[in-house]
Amino acid sequence: MAILRATATRVVYAVILLLAVLVLNFTMMHMAPGDVADTIAQSMGGADAEIMEQIRKDYGLDQPFPVQLGTYIGKVVHFDLGYSFFYNQPVVKLILERLPATLLLVISAQLIAIILGVVLGVISARNPNGLASHFVTGLALFGYAAPVFWTGILFLILFSLKLGWFPTSGMRDVTTTGGWFAEALDIAHHAVLPVFTLCSIYLALYSRTCRSSMLEVLGSDYVRTAKAKGLSASQVVYKHALKNAVSPVITLAGLQLSAVISGAVLVETVFSWPGLGTLAFQSIIARDTPTILGILFFSALVVIVGNLLTDLALRIVDPRVRSKQ
Amino acid sequence: MPALLKVENLRIELNTRDGISPVIDNLSLELYPGETLSFVGESGCGKSMTALAIMGLLPDKVGRVAGGRILFNGENLATASNERLNEIRGNDISMIFQEPMTSLNPVYSIGEQIAEVLRRHQALSNKAAWSKAIELLDAVRIPDPQSRVSDYPHQMSGGQRQRVMIAIALACEPKILIADEPTTALDVTVQAQIFDLMRDLGRQSGSAIILITHDMGAVAEMAEHMIVMYAGRKAESGPVQKVIESPRHPYTQGLINCVPHLLAELTEERPQLAEIDGIVPSLKDFGRDECLFASRCEFADTLCRSQRPPGFDFGDDQIAACWRAGEIH
Numbered sequence: 337m338a339i340l341r342a343t344a345t346r347v348v349y350a351v352i353l354l355l356a357v358l359v360l361n362f363t364m365m366h367m368a369p370g371d372v373a374d375t376i377a378q379s380m381g382g383a384d385a386e387i388m389e390q391i392r393k394d395y396g397l398d399q400p401f402p403v404q405l406g407t408y409i410g411k412v413v414h415f416d417l418g419y420s421f422f423y424n425q426p427v428v429k430l431i432l433e434r435l436p437a438t439l440l441l442v443i444s445a446q447l448i449a450i451i452l453g454v455v456l457g458v459i460s461a462r463n464p465n466g467l468a469s470h471f472v473t474g475l476a477l478f479g480y481a482a483p484v485f486w487t488g489i490l491f492l493i494l495f496s497l498k499l500g501w502f503p504t505s506g507m508r509d510v511t512t513t514g515g516w517f518a519e520a521l522d523i524a525h526h527a528v529l530p531v532f533t534l535c536s537i538y539l540a541l542y543s544r545t546c547r548s549s550m551l552e553v554l555g556s557d558y559v560r561t562a563k564a565k566g567l568s569a570s571q572v573v574y575k576h577a578l579k580n581a582v583s584p585v586i587t588l589a590g591l592q593l594s595a596v597i598s599g600a601v602l603v604e605t606v607f608s609w610p611g612l613g614t615l616a617f618q619s620i621i622a623r624d625t626p627t628i629l630g631i632l633f634f635s636a637l638v639v640i641v642g643n644l645l646t647d648l649a650l651r652i653v654d655p656r657v658r659s660k661q
Numbered sequence: 662m663p664a665l666l667k668v669e670n671l672r673i674e675l676n677t678r679d680g681i682s683p684v685i686d687n688l689s690l691e692l693y694p695g696e697t698l699s700f701v702g703e704s705g706c707g708k709s710m711t712a713l714a715i716m717g718l719l720p721d722k723v724g725r726v727a728g729g730r731i732l733f734n735g736e737n738l739a740t741a742s743n744e745r746l747n748e749i750r751g752n753d754i755s756m757i758f759q760e761p762m763t764s765l766n767p768v769y770s771i772g773e774q775i776a777e778v779l780r781r782h783q784a785l786s787n788k789a790a791w792s793k794a795i796e797l798l799d800a801v802r803i804p805d806p807q808s809r810v811s812d813y814p815h816q817m818s819g820g821q822r823q824r825v826m827i828a829i830a831l832a833c834e835p836k837i838l839i840a841d842e843p844t845t846a847l848d849v850t851v852q853a854q855i856f857d858l859m860r861d862l863g864r865q866s867g868s869a870i871i872l873i874t875h876d877m878g879a880v881a882e883m884a885e886h887m888i889v890m891y892a893g894r895k896a897e898s899g900p901v902q903k904v905i906e907s908p909r910h911p912y913t914q915g916l917i918n919c920v921p922h923l924l925a926e927l928t929e930e931r932p933q934l935a936e937i938d939g940i941v942p943s944l945k946d947f948g949r950d951e952c953l954f955a956s957r958c959e960f961a962d963t964l965c966r967s968q969r970p971p972g973f974d975f976g977d978d979q980i981a982a983c984w985r986a987g988e989i990h
Contacts, residue, residue: 556763557758557760557763557764558763558764558765558766558767560718560758560764561758561764561765561766561826561829562766563718563750564716564718564750564751564755564756564758565750565751565755565777565778565781565829566746566747566748566749566750566751566752566778566781566782567747567751567777567781568747569743576766576769579768579769580766580767580768653768654767654768655767655768655770655813655815656767656813656815659813659815659816
């Protein structure tokens with residue numbers, strides 16, 4: 337019951353937050369030079385001042401800013417994000433088409449980074465001067481220092497061009513035949529490089545965090561108590577220490593979710609991955625305001641939902657969080 | 662009756678920045694079934710290290726048993742394998758720590774933390790271990806154990822957490838219970854309750870108790886034998902009553918004088934609180950061939966500063982490691 341009430345409170349906050357994001361996005365896009373009329377005129381191959389005026393009137397751009405904002409929010413509430421003149425499609429349809437590809441990329445990268453990061457963190461914390469520990473330190477240094485698009489290009493050169501193990505771009509091979517299984521396998525094959533590229537930064541971050549929190553927990557009084565009970569080393573580490581040590585990693589992963597999404601823009605562009613990132617990149621170049629606003633809205637939605645899930649995960653792991661509310 | 666635990670010439674070395682220091686130097690003791698032995702001394706005298714060495718829990722790569730034997734029922738724990746120690750820890754020998762606030766795992770219910778040790782050593786089923794955990798909570802006098810058993814540590818007070826620690830330690834009816842300053846972090850009123858509990862339950866299960874404490878009152882009340890430790894060495898040992906009534910070592914005398922007395926009539930003039938001037942020497946000086954207490958001792962002479970005193974026997978098991986113990990009585 338408590339968990340339901342806590343979740344309900346969170347959802348109310350999330351809706352308010354989302355509204356604030358909408359207002360902020362719209363205001364910022366409004367303040368930027370150029371508008372939809374420019375885009376339309378551009379695609380028509382130019383227009384004189386009178387036609388521009390007409391276009392602005394048709395799309396309500398001549399209205400005062402508060403009215404425009406009100407109209408926009410009213411539409412978003414009904415899940416209408418407007419129409420993209422660049423793609424000639426409703427923005428919602430456009431985004432929903434691209435969203436699964438991005439979610440696949442972002443969720444797999446996050447999951448792999450968390451799981452691998454925790455495993456590496458635990459191994460290196462158990463033997464702080466061992467080989468694995470130095471590997472984690474080195475990996476972290478590389479992960480922090482290397483820009484994600486550059487890592488992507490390096491991966492492309494090595495694994496696609498030199499070794500030929502993975503395709504260079506896209507998400508599907510049009511020549512693939514067979515059932516859904518062959519198709520899934522094909523997508524997975526295409527996903528390996530982008531996922532690991534996106535994963536690289538966060539893997540470094542999570543393994544470092546897990547290593548240090550694990551080291552701290554392994555020196556704690558309750559781990560000594562667990563040893564004094566005669567439990568085996570693996571029970572001490574995996575039952576008593578790990579559950580305490582993962583909390584900071586989960587918190588960090590929740591905070592990093594927004595960064596993962598912005599990282600996805602770069603990675604998708606490098607690998608021509610047909611997701612929201614590529615869409616964002618193209619629509620920014622094309623000054624396709626409705627699409628940009630739509631993508632910002634969806635990114636905010638994903639981050640907020642992700643943070644909700646993070647809170648829930650923390651509640652499951654740590655009873656102290658549960659009783660605080 | 663053979664000794665349950667016999668420590669012979671134990672030497673524990675600690676790696677410090679200044680090199681290797683003997684935190685415990687040539688310590689011997691015997692503990693008999695059902696007996697309570699008390700360790701007293703200031704912080705940094707090696708009391709906890711002795712306890713951790715018996716448990717085989719000296720900090721990895723920092724401390725190690727460098728010499729001597731720890732014989733538990735004739736088996737040398739100092740050389741036993743970790744697997745063997747895991748069978749003994751929590752089962753035959755268990756330990757209560759100083760910090761009840763942090764000694765329980767915050768993410769598991771106390772019931773689970775008690776039941777775990779029962780499943781590990783007594784092969785009880787989940788259900789049997791859980792109901793035994795409720796019984797144990799009742800035994801350590803936690804009210805309403807049926808509902809408190811699924812509480813988490815943060816829902817309990819320090820005294821209650823220490824009771825849970827006692828329940829965990831006594832769950833398998835160990836032959837030896839080591840209590841490392843179990844009441845230092847607790848309120849005075851709770852301290853007495855915890856000591857009462859330990860004494861009653863220790864008697865019921867027939868466990869011998871090693872009590873490490875600063876509290877001379879607790880020693881007098883709880884223990885039959887005591888060992889006064891100073892700078893990793895045994896300063897004085899013997900039956901509690903004898904040592905407290907006629908301490909031979911100036912350090913023991915100092916410790917006893919430090920216990921403040923409640924006065925029935927309070928006057929304007931408060932008596933000066935007694936203290937032992939100076940501090941315990943630093944770890945790097947622990948190995949020296951001299952009386953390590955000499956720098957703080959009003960009776961010290963050249964012999965004290967040039968040669969380590971052996972133990973002198975004063976009858977009835979009372980032994981004091983002081984060159985001048987015979988004269989300064």
